[in-house]
Amino acid sequence: MRDKTTLRATARAARTAFVATAHPPIRVDARFVALLTPGMIVASYIPIGGEADPTPLEQAALAAGCKLALPHVIDRATPLSFVRWMPGSTLQNGPFGLRQPANDSVPVAPDLVLTPLVGFDRALNRLGQGAGHYDRAFSAFPQALRIGVAWSVQLIEGLTADPWDVPLHAVATEMEWITA
Numbered sequence: 001m002r003d004k005t006t007l008r009a010t011a012r013a014a015r016t017a018f019v020a021t022a023h024p025p026i027r028v029d030a031r032f033v034a035l036l037t038p039g040m041i042v043a044s045y046i047p048i049g050g051e052a053d054p055t056p057l058e059q060a061a062l063a064a065g066c067k068l069a070l071p072h073v074i075d076r077a078t079p080l081s082f083v084r085w086m087p088g089s090t091l092q093n094g095p096f097g098l099r100q101p102a103n104d105s106v107p108v109a110p111d112l113v114l115t116p117l118v119g120f121d122r123a124l125n126r127l128g129q130g131a132g133h134y135d136r137a138f139s140a141f142p143q144a145l146r147i148g149v150a151w152s153v154q155l156i157e158g159l160t161a162d163p164w165d166v167p168l169h170a171v172a173t174e175m176e177w178i179t180a
Helices: 004-019 030-035 055-063 133-140
Strands: 041-043 067-072 081-085 112-116 145-149 170-172
Touching (some): 030 170
Parallel strands (some): 041 067
16 A cells, blocks of 8 residues: 555546546436435535535435535634535635535534545545544444546545544546446
8 A cells, every 4th residue: 555645646647537528417217316405405515625516416415305514624624514505605715615505504414525635445434634624524324325526637536444434335527327
């Protein structure tokens, strides 16, 4: 196994090169749609730094009668929370270049979390940014389905999970829906 710093650099470079070219949107698989129920809270994110855009999945969730939420980050040490959001609603600048709802937004408990990532493998291990925000959120909301959203070029064979890493239930890419 390569160290995670090296893996992150390699995966970010692949992601940057990929988004510099024309590419299709994230694929909405029927198996994703089958997970959605009216009233479900689907946490999403606003992509930064070449992250895969979850908009097609958000649109499918809204069409199924779900409610959307976004992460709200205070700083590296504070666990992220999820707050209600609708596309087009006002966002503010947050730490790490994030766009997020206002500080006074009311937190919600997500039923499904669309998760950005730096890299992933077919065993559904996720390589994140390194701050542990999503792993802590997954532990705080263990009932929530965890769906990674990534470009296919972010696939890294044989990631080794650390004890605190929480695996995903599936990964959606522009090419496929991956489950264990």
